[in-house]
Amino acid sequence: MAAFTEDEVGKTLDWEILLYGSISMYRNRKYLDDDLQWLRLRGYRVYSIDCKAWKSEAAMLESFGEVLSFPAYYGRNFNALRDCLGDVEVPDESGLVIVLDSYDWYTRNVGLAGKTVLGILAECSRHFLLRGRRFITLVQSDDPLMAFEGLAGVSTHWNRREWLNKDRGL
Template identity: 30%
Template sequence: MSPATDMLARPARAGVYLASAAQLQAAEHAAMAIGFDSWSLDVSNVQTAPSLLRHIGQALRFPAWYGENWDALADCLTDLSWSEAEGFVLAVRGSDALRTAQPELWQTLVDLLNEVSDFWRDNQIAFWVLVEGNTDTLPAFPQSA
């Protein structure tokens, strides 16, 4: 088992973390190896809440009932019954652009993703969000279990 696979398989450690490009790639491969759903989300060209919410829905292949608002996003992310995976990895790329252009929008997204990860951790299911970027406001992805 690779270090990334071992880490991802631990729901108690899941959360929203800063990760390098290499860590994102390793986590995406490890997620597939252990039967997790893995999504890649590039937010580098997103400038508004409506475009961010639409982009997330498309990238994560949300069901048709997704309403493209913050409540609907929280609902979709905490009701993944449409997925049969045993855990989840969301790799976020391009965060620096969004964080710089729209800091409040970025913080709203991070706060919601932390709440979602907490929800799944309470249910003993791993929901990892790995953010590639240069922010020092997120903890670093753990190197070992």
């Protein structure tokens, strides 16, 4: 399947997210919930992860394995995360969404690991898109200044309703 049909180009939420990279940021939970509803109604498989539970890199890696049902041989390191994400089943007719809720809680204390995780997700998205499949990451953060650059050649961006600083209370 093509990543997008001509009827979808420029007209759908998933197109809008993937146009600027595969990671969209949200501060307002209602906007996130609205967009998740839109994606679910179109058949997207959604996996939500509560990042408040991540007290360490090991906890984060374990969480991904549990939520996405990685195989027993999952090595619980960044290379293994990349490999197992690449093997996740992404529906042909829709796509897959990973929601990282309260990501700012995790990134406050982990330094570069927060950027590394998003870089891996961005890289996996690109690999899936090259095969005609949609892989999206939605990141909820209460920090209106959160931003990451250089993630597999792209940067994070804020969703369409919080694009402007004033829309995030700045």
